[in-house]
Amino acid sequence: MFQFLTKLTLNQRLALLAFVLGLVALAATPTRGSRVTVDSRQLALLVANGSDRVAARTLADWIIQGRSDFRLVDIRAPAAFAAGPHIPSAENIPVTALLDLGLARDEKILLVGDDDVAVAQAWFLLEAAGYAGAFIVDGGMAAWRDQVVYPRVDGVDAVVRAKLEAVSAHFGGAPRIGPAGGAPEAVSAATVAQAAPVVAKLLSGGAKKPAPAKKREGC
């Protein structure tokens, strides 16, 4: 065996090493297997960094772009889900059924609901079960309503405002103006119809995103 190795050139030995490593990797499950240990420090860091959350407006952008690399899971009770408004493409999966659903372990799973504590608990449940790509939609259905469907637009600059109006019209809402905490204005069909062409224009035109300054990634 050793003699065989000494006959090979360095390149051939490296190729052999790569082959063996690749062969062993056939058994690799880099996205964690079924046995898990919860690393408390790691979870705490995720929470402290806020990297376990996705903003409602980011989610809105993803839906409008037609991205398909995430699953949006609404954990409210089926009755509440059916009765109230829900985010387009959301699947209603109660917490009790979450782990039996065959979600892929490396899939991006976005959790939303109307009870922040319940959503956080569902997130922990997924993390503990080895789903490394679980995220919380920040603020839940309330944030979706107040920041995406009926956003406040007084006091923001014109470009941001146009984007907010377009996004809100895309989801059948309308922006709010007026005293803080006021109830959403009734949306007339005319407002929505008027704003609809703006969506297409803004999404293809050069509108600035209102998203907060984010760390640049990639090259």
Next chain:
Amino acid sequence: MMAPLLKYGVFGSETSLVVAFLIGLGFGFALERAGFGSARKLVSQFYLNDMAVFKVMFTAIITAMLGVTYLSWIGVLNLSLVYLVPTFLLPQVVGGLILGVGFVVGGYCPGTALAATATGRIDGVVFGIGLYAGTLLFAEAYPLLKPLHTATPMGQVTIPQYLNLPYGVVVFAVVLMAIGGFAGAGWVEKKMADSCQP
């Protein structure tokens, strides 16, 4: 210690610039050592005389791939936090074609042009100026180009996910592709060298 180091807060954004600088130095050094600071060496890839570009790049790919696989397997790296460039099929095909044409005509790709600039090659400097001028042009024309730039969004897709294959199978397949590619490259080089003999 868990990776990605930045995401787990092992260091902050300021330190990450220092880390990026050090990695950049290493990358430039490796490019220059591979001979990629010379347009002659790079372009001979396209004449099939010298397959060094193919071999070096594919070696880098499988080294990184095996490293990432094993690190995440032993639980040191959280793959779900590694940034993936989102796939936009149409603009990336168009961009790849433009880059390929630029590579053959200009003799450099963006990274090697900077490596060539560092060693004082004038063609590298000119290519670098063109690189920044093109970037500026793209930025100024962005409102016109945006429909193309944002066409066919697929999100952050990976091959195992897309083909519904186990992760390890894709890793092994890429290793086999690389080894087959290296053998093929050696054969092509030998063939071209023979045909050039008088």
